Amino acid sequence: MRILHTSDWHLGQHFMGRTRQAEHRAWCHWLVQTVQEQQADALIIAGDLFDTGTPPSYAREQYHDFILQMQASDCQLVILAGNHDSVAMLNESKNLLARLNTHVISAVTDNLDEQLVVLKQRDGQVGAIVCAVPYIRPRDVQRSRAGQSAEDKQSDLQQAIAAHYAQLFAKAEAIRTQQGIAVPIIGTGHLTTVGVSLTESVREIYVGTLTAFPTDAFPAFDYLALGHIHRPQKVAGLEHIRYSGSPIALSFDEAKQQKQLLVVDLNVAGLQAVTVLDIPCFQRLISLAGNLNELEQQFAELAEQLDQDAITWLEIQVQADDYYNDLEERVTALCAELPVEVLRVRRMRGTKVAGLTAEKGEILAELTPQEVFAKRLHEEELSAEQVSVLHGLHNQVLARLQEAE
Structure with missing residues (x-):
């Protein structure tokens, strides 16, 4: 099973009065070609597809054009909402895009089955199960209680997020058992984890008051595809927990970064390799x-x-x-x-x-x-x-x- 991992496109961004439309067009064209060259089974976009909740019309058009271009590649798409994305806007075309081999997960819901995506390989066999977790808003998983201190709220939120991941992982394991399939389980997330390196373009919005989620609170995913941090990096030095980073530089302090697309190969034994593909610079x-x-x-x-x-x-x-x-x-x-x-x-x-x-x-x-x-x-x-x-x-x-x- 080969999966490509990317995040934080920020379609529609205006950079100091300049549009990034041409850069994003070049990026999408390069990505479609790369998907075909790599014969990828699936592409995961781990949040912040758009720069704002009300993106300009050309950004929405780029989004839909990209999905249409991807149809020729037979590659499944898993799109997660980030903190910049509008749940309502993503939901507008969610059901239509499902007909185009595209899974859009806009928010956490009470029905956990909606966040479980079974991915197939090109030969039609089940290749992986994805616990598709988008950006988590506190109201999605937490109920406030009177008299709580800030520390109590943060602790409760961390426990609620951890519980949500654990419940999804347990359901994915149950699917493996029921169907008798030995396939890897992949997790996603759009949040800040402990020990990551930020850039000035990362908005200081985390999960409620939770500034950093501890790495050891995640279940035992075979691979965890994260978004929100624009600098590509491993988390805590772990090969299987990664931020792909943004495909283009979103601030001047990212200018010297080599942007990356991650190629993730898995099989029944779990993660086999993560290969870094350097993304061309579309605007210096x-x-x-x-x-x-x-x-x-x-x-x-x-x-x-x-x-x-x-x-x-x-x-x-x-x-x-x-x-x-x-x-x-x-x-x-x-x-x-x-x-x-x-x-x-x-x-x-x-x-x-x-x-x-x-x-x-x-x-x-x-x-x-x-x-x-x-x-x-x-x-x-x-x-x-x-x-x-x-x-x-x-x-x-x-x-x-x-x-x-």
């Missing part, structure tokens, strides 16, 4: 950091590396203490002749910010807003009149905030 992202002189040198070096036929998206982090009211114009001038588009210029404070509290060994929490503002103004070369105006504006803001409270 580069983040540069330094002062203006250093950036000028980096741009000179970058000119020799860039593809003249493709536009590279840039993030520029300017490390300087001096204030430039024309910073973006200065940066744009440095790369005017290069095939790049600057999407973000960030001004990174240097030693002056650290110096606000370092001189007297103070910490920020010990200072009042007025003291912090006064210290910061002291670092600038301003006239007495400018300082007075800024103090007045700062006091107005503080007064409004206090009124709002």
Whole structure:
């Protein structure tokens, strides 16, 4: 049984005002070809197919076009909802897509049978049973009780999620026994587990207040296909518990990651191998950091590396203490002749910010807003009149905030 594992497509994402439509189109085309080349029996998409609960029409069209293109491959699809996905929207076409060899699991339900998917190999024989668990919302598995502390709620939620997995696994084992088939059991999930490495594009939404689910609370799956974390990785160093990561870089701190598609081979003895396929880069992202002189040198070096036929998206982090009211114009001038588009210029404070509290060994929490503002103004070369105006504006803001409270 050969299964491909992917997640976190985020169709319809707008990245600093730019659409990812072309990248997603290229990704879907590459994936369809890869499914055929690998002769995969099934493809699991472990959540966050869309970037928002109300994706643009072109993203929905990409979703349906991909499923139609997959029909020629005889590959079964298992699509799980993530925290970005709308349960209602996925359910709109769920029954129709079931006719196209596609299983859409949008939410946890009371009927556990709806979350059990029996996958067949290309020869028609049963090859695996999937405990298809999407993103779990607390209300799906937990009933709140009066007087519970935050710690109690977190403990109860963890136990409820663990119980849900255990019940599904037990049902999968029962199916194996009833049908007399020795096939592997695969689990899925869209959540954060203990010890994973995050990126800035991973929204800080976990399972309710549960920040990380313990690895040892999962049943003994032969393979566990996880989504939500965009960096591909093994969990706790275990070969059979993996995040596939996102197929495209969803933030600049993912720009240097090699994106991956996971090829999972199983048989009656369980997991045989996990092979990593490198995903091509469909849109290059580069983040540069330094002062203006250093950036000028980096741009000179970058000119020799860039593809003249493709536009590279840039993030520029300017490390300087001096204030430039024309910073973006200065940066744009440095790369005017290069095939790049600057999407973000960030001004990174240097030693002056650290110096606000370092001189007297103070910490920020010990200072009042007025003291912090006064210290910061002291670092600038301003006239007495400018300082007075800024103090007045700062006091107005503080007064409004206090009124709002």
